[in-house]
Amino acid sequence: MSDLLAEVVATGSAAEREALYKQINTLEETGDDITHKLYLGLDRVYFTPLNRKDIYALASAIDDVADYVHEAAGRMQLYHIETFIPAIREIADYVKRSCSELQKLIFSLAKMEDSEAMLASCRLIKQYENQSDQVYYHALADLFAHETDPIRLIKHRDILFSLETSANKCKAVTDAIEIIVINSL
DSSP states (O other): OHHHHHHHHHOOOHHHHHHHHHHHHHHHHHHHHHHHHHHHHHHHOSSOSSOHHHHHHHHHHHHHHHHHHHHHHHHHHHTTOOSOOHHHHHHHHHHHHHHHHHHHHHHHTTTOOOHHHHHHHHHHHHHHHHHHHHHHHHHHHHHHHHOOOHHHHHHHHHHHHHHHHHHHHHHHHHHHHHHHHHHHO
């Protein structure tokens, strides 16, 4: 979903964006289904490869990332944004990078071979979140200082908020993964 979101903010074609929005919607629904099935499955399994509470926390955190990526895309579509301010593109890129790193981390949970590398990936995602914070705060300050159209200001502020929350939720996933890694040492 984060890859598609980065494509949305990179394309100038409204038709291409509509197709990307539909794909994001489909993936969000699929993710909700997977999360629901995971919760139901955990209730039926006696022995789990990881602590049951940690699995719930991780699944919930991942679902939150998907929800906010979906929300950001939904706002872009709903508000009919044609031109994205640079900060929106920057934060979308940080979210994309964070999600790419999260994907690697989640695959590495199966083996738990290199806990130091996993913790380093968590730190990298936290750096991305800190960098997106800075972009977010500066973008808000710039919007309030220079944007004369209040409707445009509100639209961009809302989208920036959803994107920044997506980055924050990526950090929350790393918190869940760090607990799993530390408990496995």
